[in-house]
Amino acid sequence: MKKIVFLLLAVLCVSFLSGCEDKNKEGGKTAEKRKAEGVTGDALVISTLGDASGLIYNITSDSASHEVSQYIYNGLVKFDKNLNIIGDLAESWEISDDSKTITFKLKKDVKWHDGEPFTADDVEFTYKFMIDNSTPTSYDADFRLVTGFQVIDPYTVRISYAEPFAPALLSWSMAVIPKHLLEGKEAAKSSLMRSPVGTGMYRFKEWKSGESITLEANEDYFDGRPNLDRLIFRIIPDLNTTFMELLNGSVDIMGLTPTQWVKQTDTALFTNSYDKYTYLAPSYAYIGYNMKNPLFEDKRIRQALTYATPKQEIIDGILFGEGVPAHGPYKPGTLWYNDNVKKYEYSPEKAKQLLAEAGWADSDGDGILDKDGKQFSFTLMTNQGNSVRTKIAETVQQNWSKIGIKVEIRVLEWASFINEYIDKGKFDAVVMGWNIVQDPDPYDVWHSSKCGPKMLNFICYSNPEVDQLIDDGRHTMNPQERKKYYDRFQEILAEDQPYTFLYVPNALVALSKRFREVAPAPAGITYNLEEWYVPAGEQKYRFEK
Known part of the structure; x- marks a missing residue:
C-alpha cells in the first residue's frame, strides 16, 4: 500500500x-x-525518532505514523521490487x-x-x-x-x-x-486511531505512548503469514541513543547518521553483528520558507538565502560526502529530473547584491540588515533527534550572518513540531526533508489548493503557472509529453526558490546479520519484509502463540 x-x-x-x-x-x-x-518466529525491532500521531493511514501525513501503518493496511495495488x-x-x-x-x-x-x-x-x-x-x-x-x-x-x-x-x-x-x-x-x-484494524500482513498488538508500537503477524494473511512474529517500533528521539541501542542489540535496524556510518562502524562489535547497505535515497533535504511571512514574499530574498547556503560544504562536512546537491523535487538520474534548471552556486556576494536590490541595508552599522526600521531576523526550526538537521541549521545560521541576516535556531520534539507548528503554519523557516513519491505528480506538495491546516503545501507556495502545469501534467498520458510540463515546473521552482533545496542523501542502513532473505532493490530494503526470517538457532525473541 x-x-x-x-x-x-x-x-x-x-x-x-x-x-x-x-x-x-x-x-x-x-x-x-x-x-x-517453515522458518517463523523472532521479531524485528525498528527505531523511529517520533511517536505516531495515529494509525488510520488515510488521515495521517507524518512519517512516524506511515512507517507503522503501512504494514497494517493494503491498497488495491502496490509496487513489486x-x-x-x-x-x-x-x-x-x-x-x-x-x-x-x-x-x-x-x-x-x-x-x-x-x-x-x-x-x-x-x-x-x-x-x-x-x-x-x-x-x-x-x-x-x-x-x-x-x-x-x-x-x-x-x-x-x-x-x-x-x-x-x-x-x-x-x-x-x-x-x-x-x-x-x-x-x-x-x-x-x-x-481505530489507536487500535487499528486492517487487512495487512501485520495486525495491531500494543501501543505504549512515547515508548513503542508492536504489531504481530497476521496468521490469516491472504498472501501468506509473514515469517517474523512481530514488528516492534521503538520510539527513540535521538540518533546517538539509537546507535547505542543498536550496538547493545536492543534495535535491529536503523538509518545511520553520516558520522556513525564513516567513523563508528569499523569496530569488531559492529561488523560481527551488522551489515551496512547504501544507495541514493528517494528523498531530499530542504529549507522551506513560510510564504505568508512578509520577509519571504520577494523571491530575491529567497534566492539570496540559497546563494548564501553552502550546499557542497554541507554535503562534505556534515554528510561526509554521502549525498549529492539537490536543485528540485525529483531524484537525479530519473526520467522526471530536469538537470537544466538554474543552479545556485555558493556566492555570498551575489546574495548581498540581491538583498540590496530588495531594499535591505545595514543602516545603523550593527551588522544586521534592516528595512523600514525592522531588522532582518527570523527563527529557523527543525526537529529533535536529527543531528544532521541541527548541524545544517547551525551552518546556515553562520553563513547567513555573514550577509547580515540574524537567525535564531529552535529545535522541537517531533510531535510538537508537526502538530503545533507545521500543521498550523506557525513558523518562519524550517529544515526538513521529503521522501520522493513514485509518480511525478507534485499536486499535494506544490499546488496552491493544498495550502491549509495539515496540508502538505504547508509553506503555502502559490504560482498560477505552476498550478496549470501540475493540472496539465496529471491529464497527460504520454510520459515524454508529461515530462515537458514537469521540466517547466522545475524551472519555475528554481526561479522562485520557495525551498532552498539542499541535497539528496545516500541511504545509510544498518541491519542485524541474523535476518535472512534481505535483498535491496529499487523499491528499497524492506519491500519483501514478509520473506525475512531468522534461522531457528539464531532467534532472539520468543512469543506465546
Whole structure:
C-alpha cells in the first residue's frame, strides 16, 4: 500500500495504459515458499525518532505514523521490487480504450483483522471517505477526480474519470479501510486511531505512548503469514541513543547518521553483528520558507538565502560526502529530473547584491540588515533527534550572518513540531526533508489548493503557472509529453526558490546479520519484509502463540 507517496521512479503502467492488467502471481509463490520453509518466529525491532500521531493511514501525513501503518493496511495495488505496479487487494484490472475507466477484480480470500470479510463495499466506503469534506485528509485530490464509482458485484468495482488521469492507477494504492467499523463515525476520534484494524500482513498488538508500537503477524494473511512474529517500533528521539541501542542489540535496524556510518562502524562489535547497505535515497533535504511571512514574499530574498547556503560544504562536512546537491523535487538520474534548471552556486556576494536590490541595508552599522526600521531576523526550526538537521541549521545560521541576516535556531520534539507548528503554519523557516513519491505528480506538495491546516503545501507556495502545469501534467498520458510540463515546473521552482533545496542523501542502513532473505532493490530494503526470517538457532525473541 505505502502511498506510494513518499518513494520514486517512472512506472509506465501508471500511465493508465489501455489493457494494463496485473498478471503477477509472485505473491502466491512467495507464500508457498515461506510455508514450505517453515522458518517463523523472532521479531524485528525498528527505531523511529517520533511517536505516531495515529494509525488510520488515510488521515495521517507524518512519517512516524506511515512507517507503522503501512504494514497494517493494503491498497488495491502496490509496487513489486522493481517498482512495477502489481495487484494487492486487486486480483487484476482492466483499463478502457479511452483511458477513462478502471475495472478492478478484487481478491476473494481477504479478511479484516477482526475476521470480517473484505468486499467491494469497503473500497466504495474508502472512496466516499476520502472525498467527504469532513475527512481530515491531505490525500483527497486524486479521489475528487473520480466521476463515477460502481460496485458491480461483491468483488468488482468500476471507477470512471471525466478525462484521462495519469496517476489514476497508482492512486488506488491508498489504504482501504473497514466500512463495518468506521461507517457513521468520526475517524479522527475513532478508537481505530489507536487500535487499528486492517487487512495487512501485520495486525495491531500494543501501543505504549512515547515508548513503542508492536504489531504481530497476521496468521490469516491472504498472501501468506509473514515469517517474523512481530514488528516492534521503538520510539527513540535521538540518533546517538539509537546507535547505542543498536550496538547493545536492543534495535535491529536503523538509518545511520553520516558520522556513525564513516567513523563508528569499523569496530569488531559492529561488523560481527551488522551489515551496512547504501544507495541514493528517494528523498531530499530542504529549507522551506513560510510564504505568508512578509520577509519571504520577494523571491530575491529567497534566492539570496540559497546563494548564501553552502550546499557542497554541507554535503562534505556534515554528510561526509554521502549525498549529492539537490536543485528540485525529483531524484537525479530519473526520467522526471530536469538537470537544466538554474543552479545556485555558493556566492555570498551575489546574495548581498540581491538583498540590496530588495531594499535591505545595514543602516545603523550593527551588522544586521534592516528595512523600514525592522531588522532582518527570523527563527529557523527543525526537529529533535536529527543531528544532521541541527548541524545544517547551525551552518546556515553562520553563513547567513555573514550577509547580515540574524537567525535564531529552535529545535522541537517531533510531535510538537508537526502538530503545533507545521500543521498550523506557525513558523518562519524550517529544515526538513521529503521522501520522493513514485509518480511525478507534485499536486499535494506544490499546488496552491493544498495550502491549509495539515496540508502538505504547508509553506503555502502559490504560482498560477505552476498550478496549470501540475493540472496539465496529471491529464497527460504520454510520459515524454508529461515530462515537458514537469521540466517547466522545475524551472519555475528554481526561479522562485520557495525551498532552498539542499541535497539528496545516500541511504545509510544498518541491519542485524541474523535476518535472512534481505535483498535491496529499487523499491528499497524492506519491500519483501514478509520473506525475512531468522534461522531457528539464531532467534532472539520468543512469543506465546
